[in-house]
Amino acid sequence: MNPQPSAPTCVRHPDRPTGLACTRCGRPACPECLRPASVGQHCVDCVRAGQKETRQVRTVAGAVAGRSTVPYVTYGLILVNVVVYAITAFQSRDLFDNAQGGTTFFTSRLFYDWVLVPAVVSNGEWIRVIGSGFLHYGPIHLALNMFALWVIGRSLEPPLGRLRFLAVYLVSMLGGAAACMLFQGPLEATAGASGAVYGLFGAITVLLLRLRQNATQMYILIGINLFISFSIPHISIAGHLGGLVAGTLAALGLLFLPERLGAKTQEAARSIGWASLAVIGLIALAIIAARAITLG
Template structure:
């Protein structure tokens, strides 16, 4: 026998749960009004709704998007992943070199650093892998702090995929700039090109949102002055990353609303394609 709930009319059978036909119930979903047992109901803003209506309502709710068209998520994942990879590479080269200060003495560092002659000889990966190497603890600390500060603002605004697109395009842009115009026998390493690309992306994003770009311009200007003033800094890598990052970001934030994802993907792919072509042309000149 089934106990009747308080207030149920005596002499009338209770309906069965729409999801569990073997269970009698005096409860109903306030949305679809189907009889439901307590296990199949969830508390809603007004009354209780069945799990089917709750699931349907969640699918129909549009997730908020940013001005780039990315689904908004405050969770930072890509930035932390990039920092982790850079720190892991630094730790590995330091262990192999037997020195934290002179980690560039490891064979792995020598195999991955941006050495233009090596790139011309077919070691093309140096254009990318050099962006995950750093000369000593101060070098990586400054770059990772800058990456975190920029990433915590840009990644939620651009979305993880678009953010990574800007980052890697800037990284490659810095490497190609060094390969095109730098000394052919001078090794270069660091995530600075990618970081400068994020600076350029931040400036473009502020302009797109019609916000005051003064702080971004000040940071970029100060860093460029430092790049010009201090010896041993790859100015070409910084400028290449800055220009490419700004251009790719512009292609993302100013993409037409119609087919926006296609336009944004095209901007990123076009940047990579152009950089590859420039690198191939340079290789032909050095061969």
């Protein structure tokens, strides 16, 4: 009498006999290793392979769609600005006049070390190019910039993706600093996140155009802010305009340039977008360096 053939065992659990199998690869599998599928059931190995093969849905900027929409970078930038302000207020012993304390010099050491002064940058103090973008003259200046960053960041960060959003913010900051170096007096001091915020204004306007949505409200908002910049004394017009131009160009490079250059794949489009951001940032740095050399 012939012996009964042994029952097949699960490929992942050899000690478990099973009469089930994966409908994709045909290998025997126990109930624990099978997952329901549109047709039959797939083993966990085939499920993982299928997930890798599935193309991720991406936004127009190349960010993975469906990820968390919580704008962590926006909140992080706001936190950094608030912490820096708190340090300057503590050092100056004045919550409302954290920069000068009513005198002609900066009573906060951090403010003194980071405020953007073209002639001092020319002496090699490059930290001021970025550091000045996190300083603010008083709580109203801070509150206005952080409110604008909060409003724009929540709408712009998810479609751009966190890293691209941060890159646009920093490139806009560099653009504002470059304009200040180029057009302001050698001893004129500038501080604030306004250049970066104006860059986000330009970037979200470009995003609306890319999505074929009405950008009229952004045109009005930018127009009002520019009018205020030109109307109120001691506001850095150059910093605002420089940030606006840099942020707008950065968004154009991310959202329109890949298509214009005929990018065939998502990878190529993302590479072109990142390259355009790098080029704009390098141009801003080159302007800052050239101006520093002429002042040195």
